[in-house]
Amino acid sequence: xxxxxxxxxxxxxxxxxxxxxxxxxxxxxxxxxxxxxxxxxxxxxxxxxxxxxxxxxxxxxxxxxxxxxxxxxxxxxxxxxxxxxxxxxxxxxxxxxxxxxxxxxxxxxxxxxxxxxxxxxxxxxxxxxxxxxxxxxxxxxxx
Amino acid sequence: xxxxxxxxxxxxxxxxxxxxxxxxxxxxxxxxxxxxxxxxxxxxxxxxxxxxxxxxxxxxxxxxxxxxxxxxxxxxxxxxxxxxxxxxxxxxxxxxxxxxxxxxxxxxxxxxxxxxxxxxxxxxxxxxxxxxxxxxxxxxxxxxxxxxxxxxxxxxx
Numbered sequence: 001x002x003x004x005x006x007x008x009x010x011x012x013x014x015x016x017x018x019x020x021x022x023x024x025x026x027x028x029x030x031x032x033x034x035x036x037x038x039x040x041x042x043x044x045x046x047x048x049x050x051x052x053x054x055x056x057x058x059x060x061x062x063x064x065x066x067x068x069x070x071x072x073x074x075x076x077x078x079x080x081x082x083x084x085x086x087x088x089x090x091x092x093x094x095x096x097x098x099x100x101x102x103x104x105x106x107x108x109x110x111x112x113x114x115x116x117x118x119x120x121x122x123x124x125x126x127x128x129x130x131x132x133x134x135x136x137x138x139x140x141x142x143x
Numbered sequence: 144x145x146x147x148x149x150x151x152x153x154x155x156x157x158x159x160x161x162x163x164x165x166x167x168x169x170x171x172x173x174x175x176x177x178x179x180x181x182x183x184x185x186x187x188x189x190x191x192x193x194x195x196x197x198x199x200x201x202x203x204x205x206x207x208x209x210x211x212x213x214x215x216x217x218x219x220x221x222x223x224x225x226x227x228x229x230x231x232x233x234x235x236x237x238x239x240x241x242x243x244x245x246x247x248x249x250x251x252x253x254x255x256x257x258x259x260x261x262x263x264x265x266x267x268x269x270x271x272x273x274x275x276x277x278x279x280x281x282x283x284x285x286x287x288x289x290x291x292x293x294x295x296x297x298x299x300x
Contacts, residue, residue: 094154097183098258102158104180105170109162112170 012064016087019063024048025056032066032079042077154260164246164254168228171244172197182207186216197225203233 020026028042043053057077060066064083068075160167170176174193181188192206203220223241224232231244240260247255 091154094260095156098156100183101180102156102160102256103184104182105167106158106160108170108176108179109160109166112166113162 012083013086013090015063016065016083019059019065020087022056022059025060028053028056028060028077029065029079029084032077033081036076036078038074038076040074154258156258158256159249160254160256161252162254163252164248165228167254167256168231168246171231172225172227177205181205185210192217197222197231199224201225 020029024046027046031037031042031045039050039053039057042057043050046053048056057066057068060077061068064080067078067080069078170180172195174190174195177193177195178188178190181193186207186209188205188207192204192208194202194204196202199222201222203222205218207216207218208214209216217237219236220233220242221236222231222233224230228246230246232241234241243257243259243261245255245257245259247257249255
């Protein structure tokens with residue numbers, strides 16, 4: 001992929017994806033997207049002990065995805081949504097590249113087959129479709 | 144679906160084409176076809192820069208050129224598996240990603256193409272990711288994008 005991966009800090013991407021590898025942590029992120037929450041509030045829906053939830057929060061905090069207020073009594077967790085941008089951008093970039101390739105391939109296949117909707121007077125730029133049932137071969141080195 | 148099975152991060156894209164499977168497969172393995180679609184919008188993939196040898200261990204090299212400024216994006220991969228007209232697998236040298244393309248005959252002249260990318264940039268090297276990443280990244284992408292577009296106070300560099 002041309003731009004995917006190279007322009008962004010790989011370590012940060014790794015940390016972000018690692019942190020998001022766990023379904024509980026993704027659910028925590030989803031909850032925090034609606035607003036800050038305390039550890040108790042976050043633990044409630046997950047049937048997790050406080051130490052259990054704290055482990056997840058530490059991973060998210062280390063990766064920069066969430067921050068916690070240091071001095072407030074209940075130390076509410078806050079989503080640092082900006083930390084997700086490189087990961088989201090990488091995935092979207094990769095998706096876009098394939099989507100655009102597939103759009104072009106779709107058009108190319110239509111040209112090749114010259115369906116009823118195509119221009120009947122036009123000669124396809126490539127050779128026509130190969131016959132069905134052609135024997136598999138490994139010798140397809142760009143003819 | 145559980146997080147107990149080991150599995151690397153993966154991205155999955157699918158598309159259905161109105162064409163016979165053999166033809167779609169040939170489009171993915173012949174330079175004179177690839178040049179028509181390999182470069183995403185705003186780029187081209189000149190046929191003279193496409194080198195491929197579709198057999199295990201064979202190379203798959205392309206250069207995508209930005210139409211606007213002429214920037215070049217060479218890619219280099221090696222085929223792991225070539226099974227016409229069903230499956231193609233290659234591993235990219237620049238990213239380490241392994242890409243599996245599966246062609247499914249859907250009847251009539253419809254062909255389903257699935258692109259499955261694993262080892263999404265080194266994320267899988269972490270044991271934690273190996274153990275936990277069972278959700279397809281692409282489904283999570285829109286969600287992430289929505290989150291990053293939402294309100295925020297400051298971003299972490």
